Amino acid sequence: MIKINSFSDLKAQIVEKEKAFLLLYKSGSEQSDCAFKQVMEASGQVDEVHVMYADVNQVRDIHPQYQITSAPVLIEFEQAKFKNVVKGCNNSGHYKALFEDAIFFATAKNEESLAKRVTVYSTPTCSWCNTLKTYLRQNKVHFSDIDVSRDQRAAEEMVRRSGQQGVPQTDINGEMIVGFNKARINELLGINILK
Numbered sequence: 001m002i003k004i005n006s007f008s009d010l011k012a013q014i015v016e017k018e019k020a021f022l023l024l025y026k027s028g029s030e031q032s033d034c035a036f037k038q039v040m041e042a043s044g045q046v047d048e049v050h051v052m053y054a055d056v057n058q059v060r061d062i063h064p065q066y067q068i069t070s071a072p073v074l075i076e077f078e079q080a081k082f083k084n085v086v087k088g089c090n091n092s093g094h095y096k097a098l099f100e101d102a103i104f105f106a107t108a109k110n111e112e113s114l115a116k117r118v119t120v121y122s123t124p125t126c127s128w129c130n131t132l133k134t135y136l137r138q139n140k141v142h143f144s145d146i147d148v149s150r151d152q153r154a155a156e157e158m159v160r161r162s163g164q165q166g167v168p169q170t171d172i173n174g175e176m177i178v179g180f181n182k183a184r185i186n187e188l189l190g191i192n193i194l195k
Contacts, residue, residue, distance in 0.1 A: 001043050004054040007061040013052055014080045020050040021099070024063055025072040027055045034089035035072035042095035049099040074098070094124075100137055101145065116189060118143035119171040121158045125149075129168040132180045139191050143170075 004010050004022065014020045023039045025032035036053065043051040054062055056071050066075060066082050074095065076084040086098065118136065120143050122129030136143050148155035148167060159165055162176040170177045172188040185191070 001040060002050075002052045004052045004062070005059060007065055010052065010054070010062055011080070013050070014077045016080075017050050017077070018079060020052065020077045020080075022062070022075045022077070023051070023053040023072060024056055024068060024075065025053065027057055029071065031089050032072040035074070038089060038092045039074060039095050041092040042099060045092070045096050046099040051099070097133070097145070101142065116141070117171075117173050118189070120145050121148050121154065121169040121171070122167050123147060123149040126167050128180050132168045132170065132185075135180070135182070135185075139189070141189055141191075 001023075002013060004013065010022060021039075023035060025036050027033065027036075039051065039053070043049060056063055063069070063071075066085075068075070068085070070087065072087075072089060074086040075082065076086070076098070086094075118141055120129070120133055120136070122133065122145060124147060133143070133145060146154045146158075148158060155165075158169055158176075161171075162169055162178055164178045166178065168180060170185065172185070175188060177184050177188075
């Protein structure tokens with residue numbers, strides 16, 4: 001992980017990166033120290049991911065730029081633009097999944113045949129959701145993961161589109177697949193079944 005000392009330092013770090021992450025934390029705070037430890041652990045398990053950190057006790061010019069009012073938060077950047085924020089302290093597996101998704105995003109951009117729009121609707125406690133996401137990662141399929149237990153609007157949109165409440169559900173280029181229907185997923189994504 002790379003220590004960031006100012007907003008200009010951050011801009012210089014992300015300027016040519018497809019994806020990058022910045023942990024804003026407040027040292028001495030239990031939640032922040034937890035997040036720092038978990039992000040550090042996750043970043044150590046994933047190669048080729050650009051993860052930075054800044055302590056808001058020392059660096060005061062970053063959080064106002066993104067209207068961030070609390071710490072800890074993990075900010076995701078895509079092509080040097082603010083994309084997403086993950087609040088609080090999550091377990092290292094959650095952060096690791098975010099970092100792996102960033103690597104698969106870059107891989108998919110370089111391999112046109114894999115560049116399909118894939119969204120997985122899931123919940124953290126759903127074992128089939130984790131199985132599905134692991135399968136997609138193994139096949140280097142970039143996907144967006146939406147936790148419907150935290151995003152009520154996304155949950156309603158998912159039910160409206162599929163007529164089903166259960167997860168996982170996968171949107172592949174506009175077609176909804178309910179459950180882990182491996183055969184249909186392979187067909188729509190062009191995954192070689194003989195692998």
